[in-house]
Amino acid sequence: MVRAIVGANWGDEGKGKITDMLARESDIIIRFQGGSNAGHTIINNYGRFALHLLPSGVFYDHTVSIIGNGVALNVPYLNNELEDLVSRGVPKPRILVSDRAQLMMPYHVLFDQYEEERLGGKSFGSTKSGIAPFYSDKYAKIGFQVSELFAPETLKEKVERVCEKKNVMLEHLYHKPLLNPDEIFETMMGYREMIEPYVCDVSAYLSGALKAGKKILLEGQLGSLKDPDHGIYPMVTSSSTLAAFGAIGAGIPPYEITQITAVVKAYSSAVGGGAFVSEIFGGEADELRRRGGDKGEYGVTTGRPRRVGWFDAVASRYGCRIQGATEAVLTVLDVLGYLDELTLCVGYEIDGEVVKDFPVTHKLEKAKPVYKTMPGWKCDIRGIRKYEDLPAACRAYIEEIEREICVPITMVSNGPGRDEIIMRG
Numbered sequence: 001m002v003r004a005i006v007g008a009n010w011g012d013e014g015k016g017k018i019t020d021m022l023a024r025e026s027d028i029i030i031r032f033q034g035g036s037n038a039g040h041t042i043i044n045n046y047g048r049f050a051l052h053l054l055p056s057g058v059f060y061d062h063t064v065s066i067i068g069n070g071v072a073l074n075v076p077y078l079n080n081e082l083e084d085l086v087s088r089g090v091p092k093p094r095i096l097v098s099d100r101a102q103l104m105m106p107y108h109v110l111f112d113q114y115e116e117e118r119l120g121g122k123s124f125g126s127t128k129s130g131i132a133p134f135y136s137d138k139y140a141k142i143g144f145q146v147s148e149l150f151a152p153e154t155l156k157e158k159v160e161r162v163c164e165k166k167n168v169m170l171e172h173l174y175h176k177p178l179l180n181p182d183e184i185f186e187t188m189m190g191y192r193e194m195i196e197p198y199v200c201d202v203s204a205y206l207s208g209a210l211k212a213g214k215k216i217l218l219e220g221q222l223g224s225l226k227d228p229d230h231g232i233y234p235m236v237t238s239s240s241t242l243a244a245f246g247a248i249g250a251g252i253p254p255y256e257i258t259q260i261t262a263v264v265k266a267y268s269s270a271v272g273g274g275a276f277v278s279e280i281f282g283g284e285a286d287e288l289r290r291r292g293g294d295k296g297e298y299g300v301t302t303g304r305p306r307r308v309g310w311f312d313a314v315a316s317r318y319g320c321r322i323q324g325a326t327e328a329v330l331t332v333l334d335v336l337g338y339l340d341e342l343t344l345c346v347g348y349e350i351d352g353e354v355v356k357d358f359p360v361t362h363k364l365e366k367a368k369p370v371y372k373t374m375p376g377w378k379c380d381i382r383g384i385r386k387y388e389d390l391p392a393a394c395r396a397y398i399e400e401i402e403r404e405i406c407v408p409i410t411m412v413s414n415g416p417g418r419d420e421i422i423m424r425g
């Protein structure tokens with residue numbers, strides 16, 4: 001049985017917390033896309049952790065954590081993240097890395113920085129983790145698979161060829177120091193040493209695990225609106241953030257993914273540029289940002305303040321639909337207890353017309369929010385474990401969101417901790 005945990009919004013919905021929680025009952029947890037460019041915050045009995053590359057299942061000793069072929073694998077980063085966990089008292093997790101995962105090269109990170117510099121104010125708001133250059137190279141067929149580290153003769157030749165191409169750009173477009181292929185080859189041999197104990201034919205392993213009836217979680221990074229096809233292109237990430245891609249990025253049959261858990265945030269937050277219809281500003285935004293998440297709304301990887309706004313029903317309904325959500329988890333609801341009134345964006349006004357379907361980017365940029373308000377519950381709901389014990393105004397807000405997104409809300413998260421969850425019947 002495979003369950004995908006994916007974001008319905010712009011990312012930072014709290015997928016890490018939900019994955020960590022559901023991993024207790026699972027055997028295998030897989031990252032299937034993205035890289036170290038976004039983080040998951042997890043708070044459990046070992047402390048507070050910001051994971052970037054490791055799946056959020058690494059805190060249990062009964063689970064196997066997998067880096068799937070769809071991931072942008074930054075080997076030294078993975079190594080550091082593992083060492084950090086162990087140094088903080090977490091038992092060394094069991095890790096497998098797909099032999100078909102591709103390597104984040106040091107020059108991918110450099111190219112990301114150089115391109116942002118070149119674009120200046122017109123940049124895409126990249127986290128400069130090398131993600132766009134990495135996926136560009138993968139699909140241009142000049143990336144490096146983990147498997148290639150174990151065929152050093154052909155690898156050496158390929159490194160030379162790739163450097164030749166990269167150096168033209170470095171010299172003539174970016175005016176930066178050139179790459180030395182011998183140095184890069186040596187670095188890659190270092191990667192080989194670090195990664196060797198974990199390398200595995202992951203799709204074969206998972207095929208066996210599925211036959212044996214193991215419970216598998218797919219952990220998505222970012223959310224629907226950052227998907228390169230279905231999101232707010234071009235202000236998107238470079239790998240698919242959708243549950244459907246889980247089959248490809250892990251190497252399993254698509255029909256095995258029977259449960260798609262969309263994580264929906266009780267208000268909106270986003271990092272980077274792009275249209276954000278229900279965004280709020282000024283003091284109102286500062287207050288929500290300060291109270292948001294577990295330590296305010298600041299990026300886990302970059303520390304950048306996140307943009308914040310009211311719940312956007314148009315974007316969230318689309319986000320759930322494009323994920324194929326079979327259920328939704330509503331997160332960070334506790335944060336909203338200070339408001340006299342809740343504001344929900346229930347439509348977009350575009351050129352004088354109100355639309356309910358999430359539009360393509362050029363129309364989205366013209367959209368103005370159509371709001372409706374509901375009374376606040378004006379109290380702290382943390383610690384509540386039963387749905388019926390929530391204040392009536394709070395339940396009304398949840399049920400209104402459920403109607404808007406057209407997906408049953410099966411869980412409500414009312415705090416960052418592992419056990420701060422309300423299950424609905």
Ligand code: GDP
Nearest residue numbers: 012013014015016040041293294332413415416
């Ligand atoms: P992810 O990338 O989707 O895993 O999300 P992040 O970890 O980047 O951001 C979610 C933030 O919200 C983290 O700081 C979490 O600790 C926090 N969080 C998750 N669920 C809840 C919740 O129900 N209530 C509160 N207050 N914080 C939460």
